[in-house]
Amino acid sequence: MKRDSRLSGVLHVLLHMAQQPGPFTSETLAKAMDTNPVVIRRIMAGLRELGYVRSEKGHGGGWTLACDLSKVTLRDVYAALGSPSLLAMGNRTEAPGCLVEQAVNAALDQAFHDAEALLLSRLGEVTLAMLGADLRKRLGSRKIHDMSAHRA
Amino acid sequence: MKRDSRLSGVLHVLLHMAQQPGPFTSETLAKAMDTNPVVIRRIMAGLRELGYVRSEKGHGGGWTLACDLSKVTLRDVYAALGSPSLLAMGNRTEAPGCLVEQAVNAALDQAFHDAEALLLSRLGEVTLAMLGADLRKRLGSRKIHDMSAHRA
DNA sequence: CCATCATGTAACATACAAAGTTACATGAAA
DNA sequence: TTTCATGTAACTTTGTATGTTACATGATGG
Numbered sequence: 001m002k003r004d005s006r007l008s009g010v011l012h013v014l015l016h017m018a019q020q021p022g023p024f025t026s027e028t029l030a031k032a033m034d035t036n037p038v039v040i041r042r043i044m045a046g047l048r049e050l051g052y053v054r055s056e057k058g059h060g061g062g063w064t065l066a067c068d069l070s071k072v073t074l075r076d077v078y079a080a081l082g083s084p085s086l087l088a089m090g091n092r093t094e095a096p097g098c099l100v101e102q103a104v105n106a107a108l109d110q111a112f113h114d115a116e117a118l119l120l121s122r123l124g125e126v127t128l129a130m131l132g133a134d135l136r137k138r139l140g141s142r143k144i145h146d147m148s149a150h151r152a
Numbered sequence: 153m154k155r156d157s158r159l160s161g162v163l164h165v166l167l168h169m170a171q172q173p174g175p176f177t178s179e180t181l182a183k184a185m186d187t188n189p190v191v192i193r194r195i196m197a198g199l200r201e202l203g204y205v206r207s208e209k210g211h212g213g214g215w216t217l218a219c220d221l222s223k224v225t226l227r228d229v230y231a232a233l234g235s236p237s238l239l240a241m242g243n244r245t246e247a248p249g250c251l252v253e254q255a256v257n258a259a260l261d262q263a264f265h266d267a268e269a270l271l272l273s274r275l276g277e278v279t280l281a282m283l284g285a286d287l288r289k290r291l292g293s294r295k296i297h298d299m300s301a302h303r304a
Numbered sequence: 305c306c307a308t309c310a311t312g313t314a315a316c317a318t319a320c321a322a323a324g325t326t327a328c329a330t331g332a333a334a
Numbered sequence: 335t336t337t338c339a340t341g342t343a344a345c346t347t348t349g350t351a352t353g354t355t356a357c358a359t360g361a362t363g364g
Contacts, residue, residue: 002321002322002323002348002349002350003237003239003240003241003242003322004240004241004242004321004322005241005242005243005244005322005323006241006322006323007241007260008241008242008243008244008253008256008257008260009244011256011259011260012244012250012252012253012256015252015255015256016252019252025338025339025340026339026340027339032250033244035323035324036323036324036325037339037340038323038324038325038326038341038342039322039323039324039325041340041341041342042323042342045341045342055339055340055341056332056339056340057330057331057332057333057338057339057340057341058331058332058333058334058337058338058339058340059332059333059334059337059338059339060332060333060334060338060339061331061332061333061338061339061340062339062340063340074259074260074263084240084241084322085155085240086239086240086241086267087155087238087239087240087271088155088156088236088237088238088239088240089155089156089157089158089159089160089236089238090155090156090157090160091157091160092157092160092161092164092185098164098184099287099290099291100164100167100168100171100287101160101164102290103167103283103286103287103290104160104163104164104167104283105160106286107163107226107278107282107283107286108159108160108163108226110274111226111271111274111275111278112271114270114271114274115238115267115268115270115271115274116267118266118267118270119239119263119264119266119267122262122263122266122267123263126259126263130259131255131256131259134255134258134259135251135252135255138251138254138255139251154319154320154321154350154351154352155351156350156351157351157352158351158352177309177310177311178310178311179310187352187353188352188353188354189310189311190312190313190353190354190355191351191352191353191354193311193312193313194313194352197312197313207310207311207312208310208311208361209309209310209311209312209359209360209361209362210308210309210310210311210360210361210362210363211308211309211310211361211362211363212309212310212361212362213309213310213311213360213361213362214310214311215311236351
């Protein structure tokens, strides 16, 4: 399956933003992620609705963090994306008449549900602040790849 | 994400086959699953290679179970399909130079790995024989939708 | 031997979602 | 009023599962 990388992408953006004061334009963020500004706006839209970030138009505009990073978990971010399906596999038919299919679904659903629950739980344990702390550990004294260079 | 239903499909086929003696042609099985014979052959190919089923050409040919159903788990069947990816989400970049991305990947990988491991473990706990037993419980005294009707 | 049946497989078509792109409207700042 | 930046619709591209067609291979029955 082609894998959905929106969560990975949006976390990357948020973590970048947490490293220096904003605001950041979609174009700046897009360059850092090697993608398109519209893609950035797309994945950030849900976060804006939930109040995790703000966006301003015009000169000096762009995206700004608007939440307590120690209060927002990866699960919250996932939810802000619209809770896309976590598993690549699913049942052939969701509400089958065939008893064979029902038996198969029951067995798979059990396993699928457990795995999804664990994943969500794990995502709920990690806050953006924790991610930031981990990043700073990795950075040591070095600077991250400097986005201000892009901001001419 | 569009979900991969091959595991669900192949289990359906195997369970059908376990209910009555074979052999079953790809066309018969395809009709029961409301799909195409070639699709059946495709998902059964891996099982044949691992010896879980056999196939014969010509008159009276078709697919036959060739394993001890109490020894084969859903995980084995999954592996026979080529172990397609279980999760619908993944990292944007697998081996990034950017430290921000590395921090994000590390956090997500942890959660992803745990969920995959749990799912595989759960699948490993269920044998085809157990699925069959559950099916017979659901059947009660009724017959499953009768494939022999299709076999003229 | 040959017609029929069934698998094996390549090749192509279809469906669908994420990701990328283009275009333009909206609104804010200089 | 020009410039910048977001907001969003519409379209293109890409990747994968799924569906389909076509034909080769081999087994069975006459």
